Amino acid sequence: GEERRWWKEAVVYQIYPRSFNDSDGDGVGDIPGITERVDHLDDLGVDVVWLNPVYESPQADNGYDIADYRAIDSEYGTMADWEDLRDALHDRDIRLIMDLVVNHTSDEHEWFRNALESTDAEYRDYYIWREGRDAAEADREYELGPADEAPPNDWESFFGGPAWEYHEGTGEWYLHLFDRKQPDLNWENPAVRDDVFEMMNWWIEKSIDGFRMDVINLISKPDGLPDTDPEAGIRTIDRAANGPRVHEYLDEMRDRVLDRGLLTVGEMIGDPLPLDHARRYVSPDEDGDGLSMLFHFEHVLIDRGDRIWETSDWDLTDLKAVFDRWQDAFAEEGWNSLYLNNHDQPRMVSRFGDDGEYRRESAKLLGTLLHTLRGTPYVYQGEELGMTNYPFDSLDDFRDVETLNPVRSALDSGEVASFGAVRDALRANSRDNARTPMQWSDDEHAGFSESEPWIGVNPNYPEVNAAAERDDEGSVYEYYRRLVEFRGENDVVVYGDYHPFVQDHERVWAYTRTLGEKRLFVALNFAGRETTVEIPVEADEATLALSNYDGGGRAVSELLAGEFRLRPWEARVYRLA
Numbered sequence: 028g029e030e031r032r033w034w035k036e037a038v039v040y041q042i043y044p045r046s047f048n049d050s051d052g053d054g055v056g057d058i059p060g061i062t063e064r065v066d067h068l069d070d071l072g073v074d075v076v077w078l079n080p081v082y083e084s085p086q087a088d089n090g091y092d093i094a095d096y097r098a099i100d101s102e103y104g105t106m107a108d109w110e111d112l113r114d115a116l117h118d119r120d121i122r123l124i125m126d127l128v129v130n131h132t133s134d135e136h137e138w139f140r141n142a143l144e145s146t147d148a149e150y151r152d153y154y155i156w157r158e159g160r161d162a163a164e165a166d167r168e169y170e171l172g173p174a175d176e177a178p179p180n181d182w183e184s185f186f187g188g189p190a191w192e193y194h195e196g197t198g199e200w201y202l203h204l205f206d207r208k209q210p211d212l213n214w215e216n217p218a219v220r221d222d223v224f225e226m227m228n229w230w231i232e233k234s235i236d237g238f239r240m241d242v243i244n245l246i247s248k249p250d251g252l253p254d255t256d257p258e259a260g261i262r263t264i265d266r267a268a269n270g271p272r273v274h275e276y277l278d279e280m281r282d283r284v285l286d287r288g289l290l291t292v293g294e295m296i297g298d299p300l301p302l303d304h305a306r307r308y309v310s311p312d313e314d315g316d317g318l319s320m321l322f323h324f325e326h327v328l329i330d331r332g333d334r335i336w337e338t339s340d341w342d343l344t345d346l347k348a349v350f351d352r353w354q355d356a357f358a359e360e361g362w363n364s365l366y367l368n369n370h371d372q373p374r375m376v377s378r379f380g381d382d383g384e385y386r387r388e389s390a391k392l393l394g395t396l397l398h399t400l401r402g403t404p405y406v407y408q409g410e411e412l413g414m415t416n417y418p419f420d421s422l423d424d425f426r427d428v429e430t431l432n433p434v435r436s437a438l439d440s441g442e443v444a445s446f447g448a449v450r451d452a453l454r455a456n457s458r459d460n461a462r463t464p465m466q467w468s469d470d471e472h473a474g475f476s477e478s479e480p481w482i483g484v485n486p487n488y489p490e491v492n493a494a495a496e497r498d499d500e501g502s503v504y505e506y507y508r509r510l511v512e513f514r515g516e517n518d519v520v521v522y523g524d525y526h527p528f529v530q531d532h533e534r535v536w537a538y539t540r541t542l543g544e545k546r547l548f549v550a551l552n553f554a555g556r557e558t559t560v561e562i563p564v565e566a567d568e569a570t571l572a573l574s575n576y577d578g579g580g581r582a583v584s585e586l587l588a589g590e591f592r593l594r595p596w597e598a599r600v601y602r603l604a
């Protein structure tokens with residue numbers, strides 16, 4: 028049977044510390060800045076905070092390049108500041124989960140510095156070193172390393188360019204699936220696993236409530252590190268994800284570190300993520316890895332091309348099909364996490380909603396979806412205000428390596444003619460959309476900082492900000508508060524079965540949630556125009572429980588008649604009897 032767990036009933040709020048709140052006026056968000064704003068979280072009613080990395084780091088990838096797992100980066104504060112934040116959250120019954128980044132470290136971590144000393148250095152085998160290939164054997168030329176050598180295989184870094192870096196001092200190459208400043212750890216080495224598990228236990232002893240596990244399905248690499256096979260459609264990600272020992276490593280982690288009282292969410296990259304692996308990651312059974320839940324990428328890859336400056340068309344039926352499949356996958360066992368944006372994704376209202384005329388309505392509609400599907404909702408900072416994408420106008424506006432590395436090299440090589448040619452796609456796709464400062468007020472720099480922030484503030488902050496939202500009954504923020512409260516008061520939202528209707532409809536998403544006698548019906552109009560739709564849901568009585576339009580009550584009789592009219596971006600949640 029399906030067990031009840033606190034983390035199934037929770038709403039998680041994600042904080043990107045660099046962009047949340049700056050307490051010391053250096054333009055960069057920090058931990059005391061978060062502590063100053065804890066009442067915002069308490070007022071919203073969230074149960075858990077997921078803190079993006081705050082560990083010591085040279086910040087090549089905003090903290091996903093960790094130099095010391097047990098120290099706080101001085102840019103963000105001290106360990107005492109972190110403890111104050113933890114206590115301020117716990118005092119308000121808000122739990123805290125930390126980001127666990129153990130597929131790779133920074134090249135400035137002491138393990139890697141030691142590894143560079145010689146091929147038989149103590150920590151050499153903490154990383155993945157190989158000899159280069161004969162340049163004549165490779166099917167293309169590389170600008171890296173000695174003239175007669177090519178990298179050990181043809182893998183591409185997820186941030187562009189080869190996934191290998193040559194080290195002159197020792198004459199070998201190391202693997203980095205992300206930036207060259209993020210060397211991959213060698214999990215085959217039991218000493219790596221010992222150190223990682225010990226570090227995790229160290230944090231658990233500091234009373235944290237769980238981990239978000241960065242790209243955790245990359246930790247086991249395939250034997251022999253085989254080349255990609257473009258003709259068979261096998262890319263680096265397909266080679267690198269869900270490797271032969273990944274479940275073994277996670278089972279070891281479960282046995283040596285984790286228990287089901289913690290919230291553990293594994294970030295599982297892949298396109299797509301195979302369901303058999305997915306089930307095993309989150310299965311609570313003996314042969315499962317026992318993670319609470321996972322993040323998959325299927326819905327956020329829906330509009331993507333192969334490169335950051337490419338996009339592809341999608342429609343609502345595609346998006347519904349992805350969610351329906353995952354709702355179904357964990358219907359009996361396992362658990363979904365529900366998100367439409369995070370620090371790696373553009374803002375959901377710009378991407379899946381309408382950030383112009385119907386910004387508020389569509390932000391609320393998307394919130395309704397996230398808070399009424401089966402799974403644990405994740406709110407990314409600013410989502411509760413309906414924050415939007417940023418109008419980037421030149422390459423200088425960007426800070427992110429995932430945008431800058433590939434675009435710069437494509438401009439250099441002439442593959443991309445000019446910034447103008449990729450501007451719209453980068454405006455749609457760049458991770459920096461999510462990383463602009465949190466908009467607290469209409470004060471200078473949106474109340475985020477006393478001085479110029481590290482990345483531009485969205486120019487819409489005079490209208491879109493927390494102070495304005497809090498004073499306004501019709502705001503996205505007030506609606507989010509109601510969503511969180513509604514979930515807390517109705518266990519059918521958490522544990523009810525999901526049943527979709529009109530799956531082929533191109534504008535309407537409709538479903539019921541059922542737990543014994545309790546039934547909810549949700550109808551969402553994903554369009555900026557009125558839509559009339561017939562939905563064969565049966566009920567003797569329907570009462571409107573939530574709506575993103577005032578006084579939506581007129582719809583009750585329409586619902587009972589089976590056909591009803593939804594206004595632009597209208598969202599309704601009914602209680603059925």
Ligand code: ISL
Pocket residue numbers: 088091092128185205241242294296370371372429458
């Ligand atoms: O998939 C992405 C965006 O669509 C990638 O940007 C992202 O790198 C990938 O999702 C993995 O993300 C995680 O690991 C990265 C780090 O840069 C991301 O911020 C993190 O969430 C490397 O640690």
